[in-house]
Amino acid sequence: MSTADGTDVTPDGAPEGGGTDAATAGAPAKGRAANGAGNGAGNGAGNGAAGAPHRSLASRLVGRAGGTVAQVLLVLVALFWLVPTFGLFVESLRSTEDNNAGGWWKVFSHPSQITASAYSSLLDKPDFVDSFWNTVLITVPATVLVVVIASLAAYAFAWLEFPGRDWLFLVVVALLVVPVQVALLPVAKLYGNIDVGGFKMYGSITGVVLFHVAFGLPFAIFLLRNFFAAIPRDLLEAARMDGGSEWTIFRRVIFPLGGPAIASLGIFQFLWVWNDLLVALVFANTGAQPMTKWLQSQMRQFTGNIDILAPGAFLSLLVPLVVFFAFQRYFVQGVLAGSVK
Amino acid sequence: MKPSNEGVPPAATAGGAAAVTAPAAPGRGRGARERLTPPSWLALLFLLPALLLLGFLVVYPIVYSVIRSFFDASGGSFVGFDNYTGVFQGHDDLVAVRNTVVWVVVAPTLVTIIGLFFAVLTERIRWATAFKLVVFMPMAISFLASGVIFRLVYQQDPDQGVANAALVAIHDTFKSGTTYPGAGPRTGGDQPVHEQGGAVLGSAPVQAGQTALMPLVKVKPEYLPKDAKPAAQPPAAKAGQVTGAVWFDFTKGGGGEPNKPNAGESGLPGVKVEAVRGGKVVASATTGEDGTFTLKKVSGAVTVRLPKSNFTASYGGAEWLGSTLITPAIIGSYLWVWSGFAMVLIAAGLAAIPRDALEAARVDGATEWQVFRRVTIPLLAPVLMVVLVTLVINVLKVFDLVFIIGGGDPNANVLALEMWTKSFGGGNDPGAGSAIAVLLFLLVLPAMLFNIRRLRQERK
Numbered sequence: 001m002s003t004a005d006g007t008d009v010t011p012d013g014a015p016e017g018g019g020t021d022a023a024t025a026g027a028p029a030k031g032r033a034a035n036g037a038g039n040g041a042g043n044g045a046g047n048g049a050a051g052a053p054h055r056s057l058a059s060r061l062v063g064r065a066g067g068t069v070a071q072v073l074l075v076l077v078a079l080f081w082l083v084p085t086f087g088l089f090v091e092s093l094r095s096t097e098d099n100n101a102g103g104w105w106k107v108f109s110h111p112s113q114i115t116a117s118a119y120s121s122l123l124d125k126p127d128f129v130d131s132f133w134n135t136v137l138i139t140v141p142a143t144v145l146v147v148v149i150a151s152l153a154a155y156a157f158a159w160l161e162f163p164g165r166d167w168l169f170l171v172v173v174a175l176l177v178v179p180v181q182v183a184l185l186p187v188a189k190l191y192g193n194i195d196v197g198g199f200k201m202y203g204s205i206t207g208v209v210l211f212h213v214a215f216g217l218p219f220a221i222f223l224l225r226n227f228f229a230a231i232p233r234d235l236l237e238a239a240r241m242d243g244g245s246e247w248t249i250f251r252r253v254i255f256p257l258g259g260p261a262i263a264s265l266g267i268f269q270f271l272w273v274w275n276d277l278l279v280a281l282v283f284a285n286t287g288a289q290p291m292t293k294w295l296q297s298q299m300r301q302f303t304g305n306i307d308i309l310a311p312g313a314f315l316s317l318l319v320p321l322v323v324f325f326a327f328q329r330y331f332v333q334g335v336l337a338g339s340v341k
Numbered sequence: 342m343k344p345s346n347e348g349v350p351p352a353a354t355a356g357g358a359a360a361v362t363a364p365a366a367p368g369r370g371r372g373a374r375e376r377l378t379p380p381s382w383l384a385l386l387f388l389l390p391a392l393l394l395l396g397f398l399v400v401y402p403i404v405y406s407v408i409r410s411f412f413d414a415s416g417g418s419f420v421g422f423d424n425y426t427g428v429f430q431g432h433d434d435l436v437a438v439r440n441t442v443v444w445v446v447v448a449p450t451l452v453t454i455i456g457l458f459f460a461v462l463t464e465r466i467r468w469a470t471a472f473k474l475v476v477f478m479p480m481a482i483s484f485l486a487s488g489v490i491f492r493l494v495y496q497q498d499p500d501q502g503v504a505n506a507a508l509v510a511i512h513d514t515f516k517s518g519t520t521y522p523g524a525g526p527r528t529g530g531d532q533p534v535h536e537q538g539g540a541v542l543g544s545a546p547v548q549a550g551q552t553a554l555m556p557l558v559k560v561k562p563e564y565l566p567k568d569a570k571p572a573a574q575p576p577a578a579k580a581g582q583v584t585g586a587v588w589f590d591f592t593k594g595g596g597g598e599p600n601k602p603n604a605g606e607s608g609l610p611g612v613k614v615e616a617v618r619g620g621k622v623v624a625s626a627t628t629g630e631d632g633t634f635t636l637k638k639v640s641g642a643v644t645v646r647l648p649k650s651n652f653t654a655s656y657g658g659a660e661w662l663g664s665t666l667i668t669p670a671i672i673g674s675y676l677w678v679w680s681g682f683a684m685v686l687i688a689a690g691l692a693a694i695p696r697d698a699l700e701a702a703r704v705d706g707a708t709e710w711q712v713f714r715r716v717t718i719p720l721l722a723p724v725l726m727v728v729l730v731t732l733v734i735n736v737l738k739v740f741d742l743v744f745i746i747g748g749g750d751p752n753a754n755v756l757a758l759e760m761w762t763k764s765f766g767g768g769n770d771p772g773a774g775s776a777i778a779v780l781l782f783l784l785v786l787p788a789m790l791f792n793i794r795r796l797r798q799e800r801k
Contacts, residue, residue, distance in 0.1 A: 070462045077459070078475045084490045084677065085479075087503055091493060102500050153391035162381035168388075173792050175399055177785045179738050181760045181778040185409065185771050186402035214398035217391055246379050250387075275483030277741045282765055292485045299745070306493075313489040317482040324481035328474065331481070332685055 085317075092118055092310035099306055118311045127286075128312065131294035135274060135316075137205055138290055142212040142273045147266055149213065150220030151258065155250050157221065158228035159236060169225070175218040184282050187211060191283065203285030211283055212273045220265050223334070227261035228254055264334030267327050271320050291316045403782065410775035424776035428756075437754040440668050444739060444755060448672050448679075449732035453725060455676060456683020460691055461713070463684075473688070477681030484678070488745025491674040495661035495746070505658025512656045520651055521609060524560040527590070533600050539649035546642040547585075547616075550578050553645040556590030556600045557609060565589070569610050570631040572602035583636040585645060587612045587628050608632025612651050616643040664752040671746045671753060675739065683728050690724030691717070734785050756781060 090104035098106070098113045107113050122128055156162070157169050194201035201207045231254065239249045255262075277292040284293055295312045298305055324331060413420045428434055459476060463469040479487060496502030499509040526534040526541055534541050534555050547553045552575045572588035589607045590600060597603035608631035616624040616636045623643060624636040636645070661670040694717065702712045718725075740757045747753030754762075756777055764774030 067465050070465050074459075074462055074466060074472055078472055081475050081479070081677065083503060084494050085482075087493055088486075088490045099501070103503060103506055105503070105506070149390045149394070152387045156384040156387035160379055160381070160384035160387065162384035165384075170793055170796060172395070173796050174789050175395065176792060177734055177788045178399060178403065179757075179778070179781045179785060181738065181757055182406050182782045183399060183402035184761070185764050185774055185778065186405035187398055188765075189405075190397070190401075210394065211398060214394040217395055218399075221391060240379075246383055246387075271481055275485070277483065277485050277744070278761065281761070292483055295485060295489070296745070299748070309489050310493070313486045317486040320481045320483070321478070324478065325474075328477075332477070 088310055089314055091306065092314045094118075096307045099310075118307045119315075122308060122311045122315070125308075128291075128294060130287075131289055131291045132315075134205065134284075134288055135290035135292075138208050138212070138280075138284075138288075139270055139273045142209045142216070143266055143269045145209070145213045146216040146220050146269045147262055150217055150224050150265070151255060151262070152250070153217070153221045154224035154228050155254050157225045158231075159254075160246070172218050172221050176222060178215075178218075180215055180278065183211075183215070184278075188282060202283065203288060205284070205288045208280060208283045208288065208290075211279055212269075212276065216269050216272065220269065223265055224258060224261055227258055231257055260330065260333065263327065263330040267323060267331050268334050270323060271331075274320055406775045406778050406782070409771060410779045411772075413772050414770040416771065420772065424772045425780070427773055428759075428777060428780060433751045433754065434759065436751060437756055437759045440754060441737070441756045443668055444672065444736050445733055448675050448736045448739075449729050451672070452676055452679045452683050452732055453687075453728050455680045456685075456687050456728065457721075457725070459680065459684040460687040461717075463688065464691060473681070473685060476684055479678040480681050484741030485745055487674055487678050488742050491670075491677070491742075491746055492662075492748075494674075495670055497658070497660065497662070499658045502658070502661070504661060508658040509656055520653060521557070521560050521564050521612070522652060524557045524564075524589075524609075524652055527556065527558050527599070539652060541647040541652075543645040546644055547583050548642050549581050549583060549639045551583060552578055553583060553585035554600060554602070555585055555587040555614075555645065555647060556602075557587060557647075558590055560589045560591075560609065565607060566610055568630055569607045571604065572606040572608040573631040573633055574602055575633045576635070578635070581638055581640060583616060583624075583639045583643065583645065584633065585614070585636075586631075586633045587614065587647065588632040602632075613648055615646045615648055617646045618643045662746070662748075662750070664750070667747060667750055667753045671742055674746060675736075675742055678742075679732065679735070683732070686728050687721065687724055690721050694720045730788055730791065734788050737781055737784055 087104050090107050091099055093114045093116065094104065094107065095113070095115055095117060098110075153172075157165060157172075188202065191202035191207045235253060235257075236249060239253050244252070275292065276290075277296060280290050280293040281296065284290065289297075291312070295309060295316065298308050298312065409416070410424050411419055411421060413423075429438060459472075463472055466472070494502060494504050497505065499505040525536050526532055533544055534557075535544050536542075541555065541557065543553050543555065554575070572586060575584040575586045578584040586602055587609045588602050589609055590602075591597075592603055592605045594605070597606060602608075608628070610628055610630045610632060612628040612632070612634075614626050614628060614634045614636065615622045616639050618641065624639050626634040626636050628634045636643075660666060698716055698720065699712055702716045707715065738757050739755060740761065743753050743755050743758050744761075747758075760774050760777040760781070762768050763770050763777065768774065
């Protein structure tokens with residue numbers, strides 16, 4: 001799989017990831033031992049050669065039949081996975097009357113039902129358009145800030161020496177699993193106290209962005225530190241010998257070398273923030289609300305306003321889908337880097 | 342990925358720490374190292390922004406939540422563990438606890454099994470990459486969008502919700518779907534048929550070799566099948582048979598003699614007909630396109646009966662968002678979102694298994710199932726564990742899907758949603774909200790310790 005090189009994100013792990021290799025190292029040895037024993041016994045008894053082709057023919061037949069069954073099954077599964085999203089897309093392209101009169105699959109017999117009117121009336125709503133731009137205004141800074149702040153910290157953890165470094169890194173690793181729920185109430189109260197010259201933190205885009213950055217940092221630092229730590233030492237020392245300041249080294253050597261890891265991290269963070277509902281629900285007021293919160297507020301009487309929800313939901317998932325398909329290699333790499341090891 | 346990951350990627354949560362390695366051992370002379378090692382205050386500068394944010398927005402809130410959870414709604418008086426015991430009191434709270442347990446037990450297990458299944462199956466096919474992309478795709482879209490998608494899928498009306506449309510289609514394939522809800526005999530005495538307990542009975546017993554006319558009225562046009570032919574006189578019955586006709590005894594445009602199959606009247610196909618004697622069914626048949634039927638191997642006098650199933654409304658699918666099925670239904674949508682994650686991780690684990698281990702087992706004569714069970718699964722165990730733990734952590738925090746698909750139904754409630762409701766969604770009780778948040782935090786603590794332990798082991 002092309003993602004095998006994705007493990008480069010933490011190069012020390014390589015394909016035989018940390019957690020697995022104890023087991024993988026043990027079992028194959030066992031397998032090989034069994035292999036040897038089997039061959040030995042077969043040769044000794046003199047029937048090893050006769051047994052093998054017979055078995056392989058039978059197993060090939062079984063294998064072929066099994067392969068066909070697997071193919072059919074997987075086609076069905078793939079359809080099963082595509083149909084719900086496709087249904088949403090088709091419903092967003094039909095009028096409310098048509099949607100109430102029958103299911104979206106009726107469109108196959110009545111292609112004339114397709115209309116973009118739901119989209120055009122949705123885009124005529126200024127609060128929806130505002131919420132789209134709010135999503136952008138929240139997502140882009142939250143992603144950039146996480147990448148920059150986490151890179152700085154990860155560089156310090158990987159290549160600078162200071163007392164308590166290992167201990168502090170343990171704390172960051174511990175924070176990886178903290179559920180966001182535990183911070184909602186305290187941070188809401190904290191934000192409520194910040195009111196500087198008419199700027200209220202609670203309800204603002206800034207507050208939402210900072211919350212996302214804070215909760216994105218543990219994973220970001222963790223991922224980037226592992227990547228940076230694997231950069232060859234010679235490269236850094238050569239730069240230090242040449243008299244480069246740490247800031248220059250970070251900017252000119254580490255940051256550019258971190259490309260793949262930073263790409264993975266950026267995509268992750270982008271998708272989390274873009275897709276978030278809970279944080280926006282708590283910290284964003286109506287002026288700062290992203291698309292997810294706006295759509296949620298339209299949900300009160302569900303069946304009544306499918307003409308808003310279907311195109312709105314589809315537009316909100318369009319950007320993540322494009323990002324996903326454009327950068328899926330990095331996305332999968334990020335998943336693997338974070339966990340198989 | 343998911344908003345509810347709250348910045349903690351699924352991936353990193355469980356096994357992640359294991360990847361950490363100590364930086365390369367110092368290899369240079371002491372003097373060179375000191376010259377090359379920057380002062381520690383510089384490190385602080387690099388760390389400062391991250392530490393500030395983590396301190397104020399993650400660490401301080403944990404402490405605050407723990408303290409706040411021991412105070413009442415207004416925050417004025419200390420109430421000890423009352424907020425914690427409150428989580429387990431009252432019907433609605435207990436439903437939330439029960440549902441969270443169901444989620445944590447069922448969802449991660451199912452997702453892991455499905456992921457393993459897909460990962461193994463895709464090993465054999467050429468278009469594996471395309472398949473993986475399709476199944477992985479829902480990971481990229483928001484739980485809100487997934488929630489909207491599945492609310493549409495689970496709509497009750499089989500003419501709108503694709504889940505029920507599929508159920509009804511499958512049901513009708515195996516069971517004849519032709520029914521005539523509302524149809525029945527003409528009222529009034531002295532009719533050839535009468536209604537009894539939902540079924541329609543011939544008023545007079547019929548002898549073998551005779552015919553039975555079963556006129557029905559009140560047939561709604563939408564239930565009349567397209568293949569129905571005009572009503573016909575039943576064929577003459579041979580010995581040991583009872584023939585008859587079931588038809589819509591109503592002539593369009595008026596006219597026609599009642600209780601006789603006239604021109605312009607329609608036969609009713611697909612009606613089940615039974616011959617009953619002494620309460621026992623002795624013969625049965627189904628009407629043809631023109632509504633006629635032939636009951637074979639009948640002797641003596643029988644009563645012709647059209648059983649109740651002909652007149653009950655057709656199968657309408659499951660009540661997905663009703664009180665019993667709602668949590669399984671939402672877990673179903675969670676499977677749709679997360680199976681790709683498990684599949685990709687497990688597939689990577691499979692790819693890392695050395696081929697010769699499997700070949701060795703095959704050469705030794707193990708069947709494919711034995712190879713899978715005895716070699717593949719043990720080798721995969723660490724990966725499966727990572728997937729499972731990651732999913733458990735994620736499931737504890739599941740909020741958006743329940744919030745959107747459940748739509749406020751208390752039967753769908755889970756702790757993560759209850760926390761929001763208590764604190765922000767009108768509950769107005771930050772004390773109880775904090776207690777639930779701390780409870781969720783305590784539940785992920787084992788995973789946190791697991792991570793730290795693995796990190797330290799790697800360091801050694």
